[in-house]
Amino acid sequence: MKTLSQLFQNYRQAAWRTQIQWIGLFLAMLVAVAIVLGFYVNITTRTALAGREIAYAQDDLITMQHKISDLESQIASLTSTQNIQERAVAMGFIPATADEFMYVVVPGYSPKTAINLAPKLVRDLKPIILPEYTESLFDWFANRGRP
């Protein structure tokens, strides 16, 4: 028994060495936690930044839609009947009377027969944020199995 006790004592670490080991272990855990927290903060920051960018992009989209409407209205205002007539008069044009007109048949000329209004751009109503950014890993696996 004494021999066994002696054997343990022979192989027991010195007290200061044990302390160092505990401190080392604590620091290693601290570093690990710091790394995890670092990753978390990094990803959270990037997510927040991306979120802000999306919000800004959505604001820009609305601003551009307003600008488009404003420009359309401005163009229409500049080319309104009254403006065009005033500009024509300022340039020296005068309205023609009935006896000044002559109907000329131009072979191959096809007069406008249908409304020539180009359709407006198709607004893409598909989601802007791709599902990859919102779905969970489980959703992603589940969706992969779908046709």
Add this chain to the structure above:
Amino acid sequence: MINSSRWRYQVIQYFLGAICILIIGKIFFYQTSPEAEAFREGGDLNLTTLYPSRGEIYDRNGNLLAGNKTVYEVGVDLNTVRLDNNAEALSLALSVNAGLDFAKVYSSITMAGADQNYVVLADNVQAAAVDKIKAYKLELAKKSEASASTKLEGLSFKAHYQRFYPENSLASNVIGFVTLDNNGYFGIEQEYNNILAGIPSIIWIPVNPTRVEEIPQVKPGTTLILTLDREIQSAMETILDKTLKESGSESGTIIVMDPKNGEILAMTSTPRLNLNDYSSYSQVFPDSTPYNRAISQAYEPGSVLKVLTLSTALDTGAVTPSTGFMDTGVIVVGGVALNNWDRGAWGQQDMLGCVQHSLNVCFAWIATQIGADNFYGYMKKFGLGHTTGIDLAGEGTGRLKLPGDSDWYPVDLGTNAFGQGLSVTPIQMIMAASAIANNGKMVQPHLLYATVEEGVQQNRHYAVVGNPISSQTAQTMNEMLATSLEKEASLATLPNYRVAGKTGTAQIPIFGRYDPSLTNASFIGWGPVDDPKFMVYIWLEKPKSSTWSSEVTAPVFKEVAEKLVVLMGIAPDHIRHQLAGQ
């Protein structure tokens, strides 16, 4: 060695402990800061209403008639203002740059409740004024020596749409207008308000940027393409305004329609409103003045209605073009003697003579030959007495008294035959007459050509709403009406184009008696006769230069037709016939 190093470990221990306390303290500080409190109070989500842009309105050639422009709601963040104490500077800036009332703005800011974070100072502020304020704010912000109380921090501008009409008053009677609450009034704006306005969307937007969600795109209102032609509309308004001035008429109406499909190419009446200044509505339309006389004001049309009477007579076989009539200048119907417009006797006439000289006595006789049942049956088939269904708000029905009604008398058969004793709207008359110009098919007048929604254009198909007369009757009527204009040497005829038409002069009843000095002068006409491309209805109320339609509206029809053949690119008859023969 251990003892000698112990103090070092203790220093590190205290140092790390202090850092931990600092970090925890800082976290505590952030969590309890006023900003964090405000953030928590604001909640994780903001409730926001997204308003769609109102659908635009175009003419048939793609010219914008009604669009949208950006205006702003100007507000202020009260927390910033309380911090910077700049209420006076803000009020002054808004007063100078946006024309807002200084005292009102100042009191709005200073009298706001302590728990209030935001206050709206003005809405529908024009973009130019907002640009000026923003530039001024920027200029002040650059001045480093300026104190916070003189800067414009806290101002915010929220953009939204407001209706804009680039053509101002052009086609205003047709388009109608939109008030600040995005409600359409009159015309197209009211009739199609539901699809033009779109549907606002109320959504929750997360404040936390890590919880960003896609803001759903609000579907804009449906865009409308009208059958109106801006150039023709403008020309008609110019002609009408000139005519009113020259003839001294109280008001006027001109409608131009394609008789083959009912597309309204132009429609104007007086007065007209600058749609960008709709607040002047009550001044422009005092005392319940109709917004659009062409569809809502019924009146006794007079002799233009004879085209329907004669069509009925020919279709029922009551008369033929060669049927003779001895005009003695008077006819008794229902015990009442009826006279011609000149109280004269025109002797032996055929039906062409009756229509050419517009003889009331002859037409009263024709009505008796048709019989009341047939006559009123045809008038109903022509659409009199009920609305045409045109896609404009506020259409009137007119009045067609029928046998059996308490106020119908036998004499009404005679007077109705020449357009008195009943009332119609101009749009009813033009729809009814479309059957004559269009081989017996009566088309519904309409203004909507197509809708554009999500980039897809859907064209509207026109509707034939009845066949009141046969194709044969229509052709006979066309020929008779064209010949009567030519034989009468009417002021309505124009060189190189054969047109058909009929004048109408109706005295206006004042206190139960017809006043010969006050008339409604009307004209209905179309051309070219062999292939009608346009149909025109003109109505002048109480002209002063002459009371006779043949003198005041016939020349207007000629002027209108001369414009139309150019603007619509209609070849002269001889060229069309040559081209058709090739």
